[in-house]
Amino acid sequence: MGLDWTEAKQRQPRASAILARTIEKDRLAHAYLFEGSRGTGKMAIAELMAQVFLCRQRTGIEPCNECADCKRVTSGNHPDVHVIEAQGAVIKVDQIRGLKKEFSMRGMESGKKVYLVKDADRMNASAGNSLLKFLEEPDGEALAILTTTRPQGMLKTILSRVQVMSFQPLSPDVFVKSLVEHGVKEQDALLLSRMTANLDEALALTEEDWIAEARKKVIQLLDDLVTRPGYSLISLQDDWVPFFKEKPDVQLGIDLLILWYRDLLRLKVDQPEELVYVDQEDRLWKQAVNLTEERLANHLQAVVDTKRRIDANTSPQLAMEQMLIRLQEG
Structure with a gap:
């Protein structure tokens, strides 16, 4: 089972509250940028958003976690969820073109499609401009979520066409809890919480x-x-x-x-x-x-x-x- 909104709000109180309220009012934007340091839960909440968007049995803001759509999203093999990440140092224009080709076809399961672009600041200029056209003219019912640790490294034109959500460093209590959930002893987790605010960095240690x-x-x-x-x-x-x-x-x-x-x-x-x-x-x-x-x-x-x-x-x-x-x- 993936993240739920209670856990999301513990990790990122402000961003999660805004997103949950938007879902409750049925006012999801078509494109978001999640920006913040590594280990702050950007991809976990992006996955939760994909579940919410694709789940056909959800009640309120929570996905059901039982239907085929939810299970495929959390297992990473939903045919209508496309993840783009750098091949080598950069995200190339051919990757964005491939994404656009995928989206020109109707969603296999529900007519909806989700695309997640990890480390979107690593798009080269051609890829950025190609994605820009996609953002301006979304094809069908789609949700785009871009993540970055360096929003300053992205095209200003892209930033102007997405809703930016800032992810803050995890609070010490949440940080320790997250480490313990990853199998870290509490005494080590307490030390790590004072040494870094980056969950990925802490786990590496x-x-x-x-x-x-x-x-x-x-x-x-x-x-x-x-x-x-x-x-x-x-x-x-x-x-x-x-x-x-x-x-x-x-x-x-x-x-x-x-x-x-x-x-x-x-x-x-x-x-x-x-x-x-x-x-x-x-x-x-x-x-x-x-x-x-x-x-x-x-x-x-x-x-x-x-x-x-x-x-x-x-x-x-x-x-x-x-x-x-x-x-x-x-």
Whole structure:
């Protein structure tokens, strides 16, 4: 079963409310542009719109999810739903021409047709102009939904002929819930929700248990720093450096360090319910009681400074070693 409007409104309250109200009043536009960052649910809601448009048994705004049309849309094989996406780097004019040819024929199931153009900003000029003519003169009963992360990269003439719906980053609660629904452990989902607002990016970080392993490395390094400070540089060399090999990975590791120190600050100001490392509260308390607020602020600043230095192309390993020395000195 696909998304329903209750879930859609949780993910995208404003855009979904407008679309649902439009369906309720039977005033669907013939063409929409869903714009927003990746992982905000644009294609899931586009699929829901296709179901609504094609379902012949729906009551109110919800598709029935039982008829052949609904099932074919959610399985991705409805003959009257056409998805266009880039072949290589761009969407080519031949793809749009092929789409127009499809639409010149009556819908196989209901006389209606839906076309979804993914990453519409990747259309080359010829494809964009060809689609423009299609938007100006839709053939029969059709619904067009274009998606993009870069509306500024699209022809202004296309933007003027579609109804633009802006998709906002998911709220932290919805983001965590979505990750958990994708099989991510809640403790990892909480961390990811503070590191990115992009669902696709967050899921990529869970591949091969990367985020879970990164989390362990961070906790181990900080534990060594507190319980056996003389060993922390060895821990850095033996465990941290081999794992966080590339600069972007190092930056993510530092983000996890920053989140740990912010958790320590949360305990200092009596906000345990806001912890990100929820399963590490005992360890966090042990560290928090041994740090004054001033020392804790200095530690956090040392980590933030390290991230800035790496941004400025300081050697990640050197920057991390110097950070550990600063943290040991207090």
